[in-house]
Amino acid sequence: MNIDAIAADRQTLALDGCDGVGKSTLAAHLSKKFGFTVVHSPLTPDHQDLTNRYRTLLDRPGKLLLDRCFISELVYGPLFRGRSRITVVQAIDLAETLAARHGLFLHLTSPPDIVSQRLTARDGHAPALDTIKELITAYQRVFDSLAAHTPVITIDTT
Numbered sequence: 001m002n003i004d005a006i007a008a009d010r011q012t013l014a015l016d017g018c019d020g021v022g023k024s025t026l027a028a029h030l031s032k033k034f035g036f037t038v039v040h041s042p043l044t045p046d047h048q049d050l051t052n053r054y055r056t057l058l059d060r061p062g063k064l065l066l067d068r069c070f071i072s073e074l075v076y077g078p079l080f081r082g083r084s085r086i087t088v089v090q091a092i093d094l095a096e097t098l099a100a101r102h103g104l105f106l107h108l109t110s111p112p113d114i115v116s117q118r119l120t121a122r123d124g125h126a127p128a129l130d131t132i133k134e135l136i137t138a139y140q141r142v143f144d145s146l147a148a149h150t151p152v153i154t155i156d157t158t
Helices: 003-008 023-034 050-058 070-081 088-100 112-123 129-146
Strands: 012-016 037-040 064-067 103-109 152-156
Touching: 003 023, 012 023, 012 070, 023 037, 023 064, 023 103, 050 064, 050 070, 050 088, 070 088, 070 129, 088 103, 088 129, 103 129, 112 129, 129 152
Parallel strands: 012 064, 012 103, 037 064, 103 152
Antiparallel strands: none
């Protein structure tokens, strides 16, 4: 699989995966090489309407690359807050909107020990390996569910 060939043929890319898998590194590369406008989605306050935020982003013209997206809410929300602020129906609608923009998901992943090493090097600490494993498993589940609505390409960034 050639990520450059995939990116060259797309209008929209949504990169997601747990912290430490290389989303921002890949986003910077693809933006420089193919002219994507990169939108990084940091943690958002509880009161923010995430569905509307992502719908507005996906309505933008031009080549768009989401460095983290609504997928993270479907993973981190249930694990750390006990709930997601985006419903399954809203996620499917956003995924279909992404596909309609000639887009796809890039699911970035890596083994838990590699993620832990990267996070420790970058941030000075990392969650417990069991937590990282939970996150990786949750991302896989979400991407498996949305693959029927939008193409998903999984990339091991090891």
